[in-house]
Amino acid sequence: MKKTTTQHHGNKFSSFFCNLFGHHYVVSKKVTQHIKEYKCLHCQKQVTTDVSGKLSVLTPQMQEINNTLGDMYQKRKNRTVQHVA
Numbered sequence: 001m002k003k004t005t006t007q008h009h010g011n012k013f014s015s016f017f018c019n020l021f022g023h024h025y026v027v028s029k030k031v032t033q034h035i036k037e038y039k040c041l042h043c044q045k046q047v048t049t050d051v052s053g054k055l056s057v058l059t060p061q062m063q064e065i066n067n068t069l070g071d072m073y074q075k076r077k078n079r080t081v082q083h084v085a
Helices: 012-021 060-084
Strands: 025-030 036-040 046-049 055-057
Touching: 046 060
Parallel strands: none
Antiparallel strands: 025 036, 036 046, 046 055
8 A cells, every 4th residue: 555645835935934943833623622733834734733732744644643533532522521411
């Protein structure tokens, strides 16, 4: 099984801007209270918080882990809310 990864880093000007001034990340998805996915406004680079709280490149494997973790978090959150009510 061949895995291909495509990274969207915008155009050359955007990449140059990010190399010069750094990325401007905004939250693109809240996975849990502590884990989020971010996207650079200029070059579209995607990162996520890792287990130590630092930003890591959002690989397909990390994205799959985040999706599973988000599903588990939502199920637990919904179950907790139902018991209180």
